[in-house]
């Protein structure tokens with residue numbers, strides 16, 4: 001693997017939904033879902049909160065700050081959670097790092 | 100806050116999440132591995148009308164379907180395709196068009212875009228003009244490459260589907276390069292499944308293990324080179340796996356296919372299984388077909404399983420494999436899929452591989468999928484089941500049209 005493809009998310013980076021994916025609320029599942037050519041993923045609330053904010057404009061630092069506001073309490077844990085999620089989502093191809 | 104891994108994948112909860120509409124079996128191409136029924140031409144029953152397809156769409160959505168595939172045959176042969184796509188989008192489906200590309204003009208791409216189509220899966224068989232054209236029995240290669248560029252120019256996400264078999268497995272690198280040049284988002288090398296036409300031609304199509312390994316290495320190298328730019332799938336053939344595929348995620352679990360005549364099936368191949376009834380949406384509600392019809396209930400859960408599978412610690416993983424393959428190779432759809440090394444019939448797989456690569460074996464011309472071969476092969480099968488199964492190869496060879504090859 002080449003390094004840039006696997007390096008973990010950094011504060012100044014921006015992520016956007018992979019254009020292959022459709023992200024929306026699905027009433028029959030009572031959840032956000034990701035729809036794409038080969039699959040369906042049902043997201044839990046926090047995963048939905050994060051993906052909703054992967055708009056290619058917000059930086060990772062801004063995204064973390066918003067989530068910390070939404071889930072007040074343990075700021076460090078929220079930040080860690082966001083970073084982990086972003087890395088997992090990117091590895092799955094759901095989101096892409098903006099150039 | 101979340102923990103890693105707390106993303107929930109969706110299980111069906113009894114819903115047919117994946118609806119596939121085979122709009123027609125008609126097709127301008129003649130792929131000798133085609134997964135359509137071998138006797139597709141024998142059935143004169145009229146295709147569903149626009150209004151009937153719309154009823155399927157509505158009832159499917161009521162049952163919770165999310166993903167929708169328009170396939171065939173060649174779905175572009177239906178001139179109500181755009182109308183159906185628009186209807187499906189309004190109902191909230193994610194809409195996929197699965198096409199050979201033949202008939203996909205600029206005008207139709209614009210109309211499909213306006214109708215809200217989400218993505219297009221285009222099939223391509225080779226990186227070489229001559230080989231593609233020979234394999235599909237028509238001058239299609241240049242057209243397919245042109246259509247691929249057009250699809251990207253219209254801003255559609257695109258899956259390039261490459262069915263993999265002996266004739267093209269050595270071209271993985273060239274196909275990768277071509278896909279890169281086109282700007283494909285998803286490249287799917289799908290080792291073909293041996294049912295229907297592919298079963299008729301199995302001896303000529305099945306690659307060797309060495310060929311497979313070389314192809315896998317090429318794919319791995321490309322993944323490293325391309326990183327996030329292209330997602331590459333490599334569907335390996337279960338003949339070489341020792342374990343069956345988790346076919347359809349389990350029978351009647353999340354997949355629902357409607358054939359051109361309205362017959363509801365748990366998968367596109369299910370009609371090969373003799374002894375099952377296949378009622379149509381013309382006479383029944385989709386809800387009844389999915390929830391209550393004997394065919395859909397037949398292989399749900401694990402009651403039906405052979406002792407080999409029922410007592411197996413992997414049954415939650417692969418649900419005992421593929422019912423169609425079990426039927427085709429062993430004659431009983433409830434048997435363990437012979438692709439599994441725990442199956443008492445696993446030797447059938449080894450024998451098929453050996454037969455396809457026997458030194459000094461006589462090479463046979465490929466039997467192309469066309470109406471004439473379909474009628475001939477259809478006559479050979481005693482029931483409505485669609486398959487030219489193992490052992491039918493001799494008959495198959497007898498009906499090759501030399502002008503087609």
Ligand SMILES: C[S@@+](CC[C@H](N)C(=O)[O-])C[C@H]1O[C@@H](n2cnc3c(N)ncnc32)[C@H](O)[C@@H]1O
Nearest residue numbers: 132133134171172197198199222260291292297
């Ligand atoms: C049956 S075709 C129908 C749509 C259209 N005619 C086409 O070829 O794309 C649907 C898909 O199945 C693939 N396919 C055909 N025969 C297959 C087989 N035996 N195993 C796996 N995939 C197969 C094709 O490459 C295509 O992507």
Ligand code: SF4
Nearest residue numbers: 126128130133172199
């Ligand atoms: S696989 Fe080939 S023959 Fe079969 S429907 Fe598709 S294009 Fe037609």
Ligand code: SF4
Nearest residue numbers: 408411413414419439
């Ligand atoms: S024995 Fe049956 S359940 Fe177990 S791995 Fe094989 S096919 Fe799957």
